Amino acid sequence: MTHNQTSAIVESPARWIRSRNRWTIFEILFWIATLAPLYFFPAYLNLASQVAITALFALSVDLVLGYAGIITLGHAMFFGLGAFTAGILSSRYGWGEPISGLLLGGMVAALAGYVTSFLIVRVQHLALIMVTLGLGLLTFELANSLRWLTGGTDGLTGISTWKIFGYFRFDLWGYTSYAYSLAVLFLGFLICRLVVSSSFGLALRGIRENVQRMPAIGSDYKWHLRKVYTISAAIAGIAGALLTQTTNTVTLEVLSFQRSADVVVMLILGGTGRLYGAIIGAVIFLVAKDQLAGINPQYWFLWIGILLMAVVLFMPKGILGGLSRLIRRED
Amino acid sequence: MVLSTQSLCKKFGSLEVARDISINLPAGARYALIGPNGAGKTTFINLVTGQLKPDSGRILLDGQDITRTGTADRVRKGLTRTFQINRLFPELTPLESVTLAVCEREGVSANFWRGLSAHRDAIEEGFAILSRLGLADVATRPTRQLAYGQQRLVEIALALATKPKVLLLDEPAAGVPKDESAMLFKVVANLPEDIAVLFIEHDMEIVFSFATQVIVLVGGAVLLQAGPDEVKEDPRVREVYLGSAHV
Numbered sequence: 290m291t292h293n294q295t296s297a298i299v300e301s302p303a304r305w306i307r308s309r310n311r312w313t314i315f316e317i318l319f320w321i322a323t324l325a326p327l328y329f330f331p332a333y334l335n336l337a338s339q340v341a342i343t344a345l346f347a348l349s350v351d352l353v354l355g356y357a358g359i360i361t362l363g364h365a366m367f368f369g370l371g372a373f374t375a376g377i378l379s380s381r382y383g384w385g386e387p388i389s390g391l392l393l394g395g396m397v398a399a400l401a402g403y404v405t406s407f408l409i410v411r412v413q414h415l416a417l418i419m420v421t422l423g424l425g426l427l428t429f430e431l432a433n434s435l436r437w438l439t440g441g442t443d444g445l446t447g448i449s450t451w452k453i454f455g456y457f458r459f460d461l462w463g464y465t466s467y468a469y470s471l472a473v474l475f476l477g478f479l480i481c482r483l484v485v486s487s488s489f490g491l492a493l494r495g496i497r498e499n500v501q502r503m504p505a506i507g508s509d510y511k512w513h514l515r516k517v518y519t520i521s522a523a524i525a526g527i528a529g530a531l532l533t534q535t536t537n538t539v540t541l542e543v544l545s546f547q548r549s550a551d552v553v554v555m556l557i558l559g560g561t562g563r564l565y566g567a568i569i570g571a572v573i574f575l576v577a578k579d580q581l582a583g584i585n586p587q588y589w590f591l592w593i594g595i596l597l598m599a600v601v602l603f604m605p606k607g608i609l610g611g612l613s614r615l616i617r618r619e620d
Numbered sequence: 621m622v623l624s625t626q627s628l629c630k631k632f633g634s635l636e637v638a639r640d641i642s643i644n645l646p647a648g649a650r651y652a653l654i655g656p657n658g659a660g661k662t663t664f665i666n667l668v669t670g671q672l673k674p675d676s677g678r679i680l681l682d683g684q685d686i687t688r689t690g691t692a693d694r695v696r697k698g699l700t701r702t703f704q705i706n707r708l709f710p711e712l713t714p715l716e717s718v719t720l721a722v723c724e725r726e727g728v729s730a731n732f733w734r735g736l737s738a739h740r741d742a743i744e745e746g747f748a749i750l751s752r753l754g755l756a757d758v759a760t761r762p763t764r765q766l767a768y769g770q771q772r773l774v775e776i777a778l779a780l781a782t783k784p785k786v787l788l789l790d791e792p793a794a795g796v797p798k799d800e801s802a803m804l805f806k807v808v809a810n811l812p813e814d815i816a817v818l819f820i821e822h823d824m825e826i827v828f829s830f831a832t833q834v835i836v837l838v839g840g841a842v843l844l845q846a847g848p849d850e851v852k853e854d855p856r857v858r859e860v861y862l863g864s865a866h867v
Contacts, residue, residue, distance in 0.1 A: 303743040507782050
């Protein structure tokens with residue numbers, strides 16, 4: 290470190306902290322680029338919506354997995370709860386207003402997150418993975434058995450989503466769907482960014498870095514964990530509700546183990562604990578799935594497997610981690 | 621007395637690791653806890669800070685019974701320790717680590733809707749602690765990149781950020797070369813006077829130059845508590861601890 294840098298920190302360490310959290314040009318360009326499907330790839334708008342929704346789900350998992358170090362294989366339960374809440378609201382009660390549907394989906398998932406968080410903070414490592422897995426499977430089977438409410442294996446039909454703000458109608462081509470999904474993703478991202486750059490976010494990173502040290506600095510870290518788990522569940526629930534509203538269907542797939550596992554794969558691909566890794570991971574995973582399934586629908590997971598192994602072996606911090614290392618080396 | 625233990629006992633199976641330990645630490649104390657390997661020094665610290673639960677006995681902080689209080693609560697009441705083996709936050713910078721400890725103390729670490737930089741006082745206090753320990757230059761580098769001796773100082777900085785009344789230092793200079801360990805103990809000696817310090821150390825030279833009182837622990841029990849000169853001359857201490865090679 291040069292002398293100048295040191296004296297700048299001495300002058301205002303708070304400013305140094307703030308400078309680490311400033312919006313970069315890459316970020317601004319990235320969000321501008323997310324508008325591209327609307328203008329240049331209208332044929333892919335449905336895929337783009339899927340990506341945006343999945344990215345929001347991946348962000349929610351990054352909060353707990355990447356920042357707080359809670360390894361979960363059952364987060365689809367919150368996604369699914371949000372999805373079914375929005376679906377039931379419209380299909381059973383005829384309420385299709387999208388914004389309130391999103392919020393209610395988020396609230397139901399948050400409630401489930403808060404309740405289960407008491408169990409989550411009691412266990413660690415393998416037991417933690419098993420508990421999240423178990424809760425996920427439990428929720429799936431519960432939804433499966435409550436046919437009268439969820440439609441069971443048939444899922445819910447007859448969902449219709451009203452105009453957004455009573456003005457933007459969901460069109461056949463998916464313009465509204467994508468713009469809506471993107472807007473919610475962006476808002477969700479802003480919330481996540483605020484959370485991770487707050488003093489609470491610092492405490493989460495402390496937990497991830499050395500949970501045993503936390504009590505020794507006077508931290509009730511389990512309360513932090515419960516809180517982030519609840520926030521994450523809420524965001525996952527909103528993502529699920531978003532899927533229901535943009536596709537007008539809900540099936541049990543939203544609660545499946547596959548969905549929980551896929552999102553972890555996306556995070557590992559993109560890079561954990563950096564928010565953008567979640568988004569990039571979702572983009573790569575779903576675009577690869579779309580393209581590869583076009584070539585050979587049966588075996589596309591083979592390529593994801595190869596990609597996953599390559600990333601884990603050569604870029605242990607994910608594609609984004611590998612990229613940022615490259616860029617820094619060039620500096 | 622700011623910290624007292626009354627007849628602390630702890631058994632691991634049939635092994636008595638703490639036998640009837642009663643000590644008193646007055647405000648501003650600079651006490652050393654010595655004893656041969658396996659004497660139960662770290663166990664004693666674990667009991668006092670709540671990592672272990674005593675089988676019997678009481679622990680009082682400022683006259684208040686904290687025997688059943690959790691570790692984090694004890695820290696917030698002013699009873700803090702450091703670790704013999706670094707327990708730091710490798711990817712966080714020292715500035716972030718110490719700021720985190722200050723935020724936890726101030727109860728603002730639950731706040732997730734304001735940016736960290738809004739907690740200016742906490743950040744500046746964290747930086748001041750690091751500066752006092754000579755860590756200003758490395759405050760913004762990931763902790764894992766710091767030299768080992770600097771990491772030992774971060775251990776102490778983290779503890780100081782909790783504003784302790786009682787500071788228990790478990791071999792603060794463990795693994796540090798001899799010339800650097802003297803420097804580390806200068807830091808310990810210069811800690812604010814109102815903090816009561818109890819430190820574990822193996823180097824007798826350091827013990828005798830920094831401690832005003834020495835507590836000798838053998839086989840989980842207090843053998844002797846006395847001033848350094850008296851401890852030096854005590855035949856039992858020579859026999860069980862110092863050995864002939866040391867004197």
